[in-house]
Amino acid sequence: MMQGNMSQQLGNSHRRFLQTLMTCGSVDEPGARSLHQHCCETHNTQYVPDQLDNFINAINSKLQPLFMQIRKGMSEESGQQHYALVNMAETEVTRMSSDYTENELELFRKTIDLIVASDNGLALSTDILNSADTLTTKKLKKTETEQLLKRLVQDKWLCEKQGEYTLSTRCIIEMEPYIRTMYPEQVKVCHICHNIVFQCQTCENPVCGVKIHFPCVAKYFRGRSVRRCPACDDAWEHEVPEMKRRSRSQSRR
Ligand SMILES: [Zn+2]
Ligand SMILES: [Zn+2]
Numbered sequence: 001m002m003q004g005n006m007s008q009q010l011g012n013s014h015r016r017f018l019q020t021l022m023t024c025g026s027v028d029e030p031g032a033r034s035l036h037q038h039c040c041e042t043h044n045t046q047y048v049p050d051q052l053d054n055f056i057n058a059i060n061s062k063l064q065p066l067f068m069q070i071r072k073g074m075s076e077e078s079g080q081q082h083y084a085l086v087n088m089a090e091t092e093v094t095r096m097s098s099d100y101t102e103n104e105l106e107l108f109r110k111t112i113d114l115i116v117a118s119d120n121g122l123a124l125s126t127d128i129l130n131s132a133d134t135l136t137t138k139k140l141k142k143t144e145t146e147q148l149l150k151r152l153v154q155d156k157w158l159c160e161k162q163g164e165y166t167l168s169t170r171c172i173i174e175m176e177p178y179i180r181t182m183y184p185e186q187v188k189v190c191h192i193c194h195n196i197v198f199q200c201q202t203c204e205n206p207v208c209g210v211k212i213h214f215p216c217v218a219k220y221f222r223g224r225s226v227r228r229c230p231a232c233d234d235a236w237e238h239e240v241p242e243m244k245r246r247s248r249s250q251s252r253r
Contacts, residue, residue, distance in 0.1 A: 086174050
């Protein structure tokens, strides 16, 4: 995929950055900054700190004819920015088809169904295991499903905490075009950052019901003594999460 003219036009430092990103799936912002420095130093290219966005824009201009793009997205847990490579041409989960069989991808789609349909961006492992019985391609046994879920977590498509599965930051960045196409009615957008939202708090006023990411809630209400919904001005009934600068979830990507 990265052969031919395109790779010749990219500098070695750019190419190394892109290849590392493809291998890792996604990198968080501090990781991307040190990778930028590392790639420039390895290939004796001038390294300018704080020029990460320009460096990535240069790569993106070469990726454009391939309908690919490095995109940024926020971790719904930590609020940290992450980078991932997105294929803008594929609206299906086809990109994963080299690593997963047809029925495994069907189960992954069903997991996305459950997460999108939920109020809190979670799918319970019991619900995922039940949906393995309804696969039309080829049914998966319980142990096979459990193995598959482990692989999806290892490959950074899903995150798991005590039997609850969420979409990883990488998955949200890469699958956003797919999710918007497949679930145009259900997809919700965060009232604060306007990005697609799964794990969040919801305004309890039924005629409002805006959703806000946990890190966006923390940021918005920081320093505000009176907590009111930024959309309808009703009281914000939820406990405001505390966001630490260095959260556990960052190392658990
Ligand atoms: Zn947000
Ligand atoms: Zn409201």
